[in-house]
Amino acid sequence: MNKTYDHKTLEKEVYEMWEKIGAFSPEGAKTLREKGGNNLPYSVLMPPPNANAPIHCGHATYSLQDIMIRYKRMQGFDALYLPGTDHAGFETQYVYEKKLKAEGKSRFDFDRDTFYKDVLNFVKENSDTAINQLKLLGMSADWDRNTFMLGQKVIDIVYDTFIKMYNEGLVYREGYMVNYSTFYGTTFSDLETDYKDSVSPLYYVKYAIGATPKKEGLPLYMTVATVRPETIYADVAIAVNPNDKRYKDFVGKKVINPLTNEEIPVIEDEYVDIEFGTGCLKITPGHDFNDYKIGKKHGLSVISLINLDGRMNEFAGEVAGLFPSAARKKVVEILQEKGAIEKINDKYENRVLVDYKEGNVIEPMILPNWFINMDKLLDPVISAIEKNEVKFNLPEWKRDTLRWIKEKKPWPISRQTVFGIRIPAWYSISENPDLQVTFVDKSGVYRSGNLKQMLGTNNGKDYSLDEIKSGLQKVIPSKDAKYLIQKDSPGDDFLQETDTFDTWFSSGQWPLTTTKYPDSSDFKKYYPTDFLDSGYDIMFFWIARMIMFGLYLTGEIPFKNVYFHGMVTGKDGRKMSKSKNNGVNPVEMIEKYGADALRMGLIVGGNTEAKFSPFDEDKVRGFRNFANKIWNVSRFINQKIEDDHLNIPDEMSDSDLQKEDKELLSKLKSLIESVTKDLDRYKFKLAGESIYDFIWNTLANDYLESIKSRSDVSAMFTLRRSFLSAIKLLHPFMPFVTEAVWKEISKPKSESKYIIISKWPI
RNA sequence: GGUUGAGUAGCUCAGCUGGUUAGAGCAUUCGGUUUACAUCCGAAAGGUCACUGGUUCGAACCCAGUCUCAACCACCA
Numbered sequence: 001m002n003k004t005y006d007h008k009t010l011e012k013e014v015y016e017m018w019e020k021i022g023a024f025s026p027e028g029a030k031t032l033r034e035k036g037g038n039n040l041p042y043s044v045l046m047p048p049p050n051a052n053a054p055i056h057c058g059h060a061t062y063s064l065q066d067i068m069i070r071y072k073r074m075q076g077f078d079a080l081y082l083p084g085t086d087h088a089g090f091e092t093q094y095v096y097e098k099k100l101k102a103e104g105k106s107r108f109d110f111d112r113d114t115f116y117k118d119v120l121n122f123v124k125e126n127s128d129t130a131i132n133q134l135k136l137l138g139m140s141a142d143w144d145r146n147t148f149m150l151g152q153k154v155i156d157i158v159y160d161t162f163i164k165m166y167n168e169g170l171v172y173r174e175g176y177m178v179n180y181s182t183f184y185g186t187t188f189s190d191l192e193t194d195y196k197d198s199v200s201p202l203y204y205v206k207y208a209i210g211a212t213p214k215k216e217g218l219p220l221y222m223t224v225a226t227v228r229p230e231t232i233y234a235d236v237a238i239a240v241n242p243n244d245k246r247y248k249d250f251v252g253k254k255v256i257n258p259l260t261n262e263e264i265p266v267i268e269d270e271y272v273d274i275e276f277g278t279g280c281l282k283i284t285p286g287h288d289f290n291d292y293k294i295g296k297k298h299g300l301s302v303i304s305l306i307n308l309d310g311r312m313n314e315f316a317g318e319v320a321g322l323f324p325s326a327a328r329k330k331v332v333e334i335l336q337e338k339g340a341i342e343k344i345n346d347k348y349e350n351r352v353l354v355d356y357k358e359g360n361v362i363e364p365m366i367l368p369n370w371f372i373n374m375d376k377l378l379d380p381v382i383s384a385i386e387k388n389e390v391k392f393n394l395p396e397w398k399r400d401t402l403r404w405i406k407e408k409k410p411w412p413i414s415r416q417t418v419f420g421i422r423i424p425a426w427y428s429i430s431e432n433p434d435l436q437v438t439f440v441d442k443s444g445v446y447r448s449g450n451l452k453q454m455l456g457t458n459n460g461k462d463y464s465l466d467e468i469k470s471g472l473q474k475v476i477p478s479k480d481a482k483y484l485i486q487k488d489s490p491g492d493d494f495l496q497e498t499d500t501f502d503t504w505f506s507s508g509q510w511p512l513t514t515t516k517y518p519d520s521s522d523f524k525k526y527y528p529t530d531f532l533d534s535g536y537d538i539m540f541f542w543i544a545r546m547i548m549f550g551l552y553l554t555g556e557i558p559f560k561n562v563y564f565h566g567m568v569t570g571k572d573g574r575k576m577s578k579s580k581n582n583g584v585n586p587v588e589m590i591e592k593y594g595a596d597a598l599r600m601g602l603i604v605g606g607n608t609e610a611k612f613s614p615f616d617e618d619k620v621r622g623f624r625n626f627a628n629k630i631w632n633v634s635r636f637i638n639q640k641i642e643d644d645h646l647n648i649p650d651e652m653s654d655s656d657l658q659k660e661d662k663e664l665l666s667k668l669k670s671l672i673e674s675v676t677k678d679l680d681r682y683k684f685k686l687a688g689e690s691i692y693d694f695i696w697n698t699l700a701n702d703y704l705e706s707i708k709s710r711s712d713v714s715a716m717f718t719l720r721r722s723f724l725s726a727i728k729l730l731h732p733f734m735p736f737v738t739e740a741v742w743k744e745i746s747k748p749k750s751e752s753k754y755i756i757i758s759k760w761p762i
Numbered sequence: 763g764g765u766u767g768a769g770u771a772g773c774u775c776a777g778c779u780g781g782u783u784a785g786a787g788c789a790u791u792c793g794g795u796u797u798a799c800a801u802c803c804g805a806a807a808g809g810u811c812a813c814u815g816g817u818u819c820g821a822a823c824c825c826a827g828u829c830u831c832a833a834c835c836a837c838c839a
Contacts, residue, residue, distance in 0.1 A: 003798085003799075004799080004801070005799095005801085195837085195838095202839085224839080225839065226839060227839070228839085272839085273838085273839080276838075276839065277839065280839095281839055282839075284839095288839080289837095290837085290839080291839085349838090350838060350839085351837085351838065396766075396767080399766095400765090400766080400834095403765090536834095537834085567833090575833095604786095604787095605774085605775085605786095605787070606774085606775075607775070607776070610767090610768090610775085611766090611767060611768080611832090611833070612767090612768090612832080612833080613775095614774060614775080615774095616773090616774055616775085616787085616788080618773090618774080618787070618788045618789085619774080619775095619787060619788075621788085621801080622787055622788070622801095623787095624801065625799090625801040625802090626801090627801090628799065628801045629798095629799065629801080629802090631798090631799080632798045632799035632801095632802095633798065633799080634798085635798050635799080636798035636799080637798085638798095639798070640798085678778085681778090683778070685775095685776075686776085686777095686778065689776075689786075692786090693786085700798090700799090701803075701804095704798080705803090708798095
């Protein structure tokens with residue numbers, strides 16, 4: 001054995017050895033174990049990393065999952081760690097589009113089938129990146145069972161679920177206010193938007209009091225402050241706060257829209273802030289989230305002013321055809337001519353809704369959207385959580401999850417991205433004369449318009465249905481378009497919905513798709529799974545929905561225990577980011593100190609249970625030293641046994657042991673008990689810490705030093721037994737060095753050849 | 763604005779259900795070591811457990827209030 005532990009060579013050797021002997025699959029482990037397994041299933045799902053991106057420090061927390069799997073495997077369970085990778089819909093498409101941009105192209109140059117295939121190939125080329133890096137970390141996942149989120153089996157399951165939901169009346173389609181980016185041509189989820197500080201002019205616009213009889217002495221107009229005067233065309237009311245005495249007499253009267261000259265009512269609503277601006281709020285349900293809510297509450301109509309291409313439409317009168325920024329300028333001129341602008345505050349600071357990628361402006365717009373009615377679906381979830389059928393590692397997670405679920409918000413599931421699972425809805429061309437389409441014609445030119453007209457025969461501009469179908473980018477059906485829901489095309493007269501499912505709609509079915517629901521042997525044996533570890537940031541999007549889908553489809557919860565780990569931050573306690581220069585690349589850490597050290601640094605050095613876990617390289621270095629310590633203890637044992645020509649028996653009776661020997665063995669016994677107990681209740685840090693303390697201080701510094709002068713068998717029996725047990729306890733935390741040492745060290749014949757399938761000490 | 767969490771050694775954090783003298787790693791200082799390991803060993807120094815009050819035989823821990831920081835959600839017409 002070398003004088004120091006060489007993690008670079010040995011980690012690679014050890015991992016290849018594990019793969020070669022098939023230790024990661026429950027079946028393989030069973031064979032290796034020969035006898036003594038308990039045949040009980042234990043399963044952990046790996047949260048799928050993005051297929052196309054390298055791992056980051058957060059992924060190093062997957063070690064927690066690996067700890068549970070290795071622990072249970074050693075206890076004799078048929079332990080299955082099920083891996084997979086996510087297609088990550090929009091994220092992936094975005095990365096690919098960036099690449100296209102560098103080549104001077106964009107997605108508008110391709111029909112959707114070609115584009116989809118290109119992205120898919122791009123993902124396939126890069127899909128091993130994350131997996132190979134997780135292997136470096138030592139994950140003992142059964143890679144042969146790897147599931148890719150866009151595989152055919154996954155799509156089949158997702159379609160079956162959607163169709164079942166549709167047949168049971170849980171799916172509907174309606175207008176919905178979405179974050180629409182005219183720049184990307186898609187909606188963004190609330191998650192994917194941001195606010196950007198900006199300075200915009202705030203216009204004070206006068207609305208004249210209408211023809212309805214007015215009380216003596218009242219002013220002739222109401223003034224409204226707005227940053228978006230171009231949306232005045234879509235105003236349907238003016239709202240004031242019911243407690244605002246200034247406007248008490250106006251409520252119920254009419255004012256005149258200064259652009260359309262139409263009469264709109266003055267209503268009252270608690271939402272209006274008396275202090276802000278003039279205390280009068282224009283209500284534009286078509287283009288503002290709050291106005292939409294207020295409009296709905298008061299039964300007001302909704303007017304949409306902006307088309308999907310970002311231009312103002314025919315309702316926008318004089319500014320139709322312009323983009324909103326240009327329209328705003330022109331509208332201001334018009335209003336000024338009419339004398340309807342009271343004043344302009346040029347230095348008004350507000351925040352503008354933008355996408356989180358490039359910071360382009362987001363338009364709140366009403367679009368037809370597919371929805372899942374969550375009302376009934378969530379009841380069983382609430383009851384399962386309340387009855388602790390699904391347990392959380394901290395009480396606040398249970399409380400937070402329940403709080404969110406109980407809101408029972410409908411779930412909008414359609415996205416306008418290409419890279420995803422296409423919604424299996426079919427629009428009849430003959431029955432929906434108002435279908436709009438965008439497509440690339442055979443000369444490669446982008447076209448859009450009414451499908452019926454494009455197919456018609458006029459001025460040589462018509463296209464064949466085949467040409468449109470093969471170049472299709474997007475179908476835009478009206479709000480009340482007729483459709484069929486089924487897996488395959490109902491016939492030539494139909495176009496498939498081009499919207500795709502929200503990624504969470506498929507990843508929400510992860511426990512089912514990975515176990516190959518409904519009739520595979522894995523599903524029967526390993527569902528429900530046992531332990532699910534995740535970042536708390538996706539508690540609602542992912543965890544709650546997995547429970548929902550699991551209960552809906554199988555009647556059973558998908559996992560029994562949920563462990564939320566904190567966010568790994570820089571040493572300064574702040575989110576890792578390039579701009580703060582506090583980022584850490586896990587792969588570099590592995591090269592420098594070894595995966596074992598990284599795992600320990602994160603789990604024992606930090607605290608995964610806290611909301612934040614700062615990453616400290618000094619700690620990782622400390623655990624690298626610990627790996628070396630272990631290596632050298634085993635060298636000492638081997639050397640001393642050899643030098644003293646000792647024949648160590650497998651068992652010794654208490655009467656043959658000295659007092660200090662028995663003391664050490666009794667400390668070992670309580671260590672085994674506490675570590676087992678701590679792992680059973682997911683106290684990873686405590687467990688790891690006590691093993692560390694035992695090996696370094698109790699075993700090496702105290703006991704080992706004290707027996708150096710002894711040459712009797714009982715001392716070495718005690719030392720070796722304690723050490724072998726201790727590194728077994730340590731194996732789930734530091735799999736590589738313990739396996740490497742296990743191979744080298746002299747051990748009783750009764751012990752198995754590999755520590756990975758050895759018996760957990762009791 | 764709402765919700766939640768945090769504040770313990772110079773730094774990063776533990777302290778498991780209220781129980782002796784509050785712990786660890788790193789950093790610092792002093793000393794040792796031709797050793798299983800310098801990726802080592804021994805020792806020292808370092809704390810008003812944010813603050814104020816309360817409950818208790820007993821509080822870092824429970825309760826109330828105050829201050830500071832952070833995160834999440836909402837939002838600025």
